Amino acid sequence: MNSPTRSELPAKSGKLRELIFRGQDIYAGVAADPTKVDMQGWGSDHGIFAYCIERLQPKLIIEVGSWKGRSAINMARAMQDFGMDGEILCIDTWLGSPEHWLAEGAVEAWRASLGIVHGYPTLYTHS
Numbered sequence: 001m002n003s004p005t006r007s008e009l010p011a012k013s014g015k016l017r018e019l020i021f022r023g024q025d026i027y028a029g030v031a032a033d034p035t036k037v038d039m040q041g042w043g044s045d046h047g048i049f050a051y052c053i054e055r056l057q058p059k060l061i062i063e064v065g066s067w068k069g070r071s072a073i074n075m076a077r078a079m080q081d082f083g084m085d086g087e088i089l090c091i092d093t094w095l096g097s098p099e100h101w102l103a104e105g106a107v108e109a110w111r112a113s114l115g116i117v118h119g120y121p122t123l124y125t126h127s
Contacts, residue, residue: 016060016087038113041070050078059086066090068123094123 017026053061053075061079063072072088079086096114103111114121 016089038068039070039073040068040110040113044070044074049075050081053078053084054082057082057084059084061086061088062091063088064091066092067094095121096123 049071061072061075063075066072069090072090076088079088096110099107100110100114103109113123115123
């Protein structure tokens with residue numbers, strides 16, 4: 001299968017998701033409980049996100065290393081605040097970082113947030 005050419009890349013919100021998942025609803029069957037929101041991040045609220053989004057007016061943002069999505073949500077809010085139509089593609093293994101696996105003391109909650117079962121994080125495992 002050939003990669004899409006630049007002219008074939010999506011220009012409107014949702015088109016990239018359509019290209020990648022071919023119409024499959026990747027959120028079907030995901031039970032979200034709004035009372036259990038767990039937003040962690042590092043520098044996720046920094047003003048540089050809104051500054052860059054306002055000036056660059058991106059149609060597509062690719063975030064590599066999303067963890068729990070706090071930065072992506074803040075970037076999406078900035079796009080919405082500026083009246084922009086675009087999408088954010090988040091890429092992550094969701095396996096955690098060394099800080100999560102080797103946590104001691106006050107950051108033990110980081111390790112616990114991985115939901116490790118049989119040695120494997122279940123952060124985003126759905127039944």
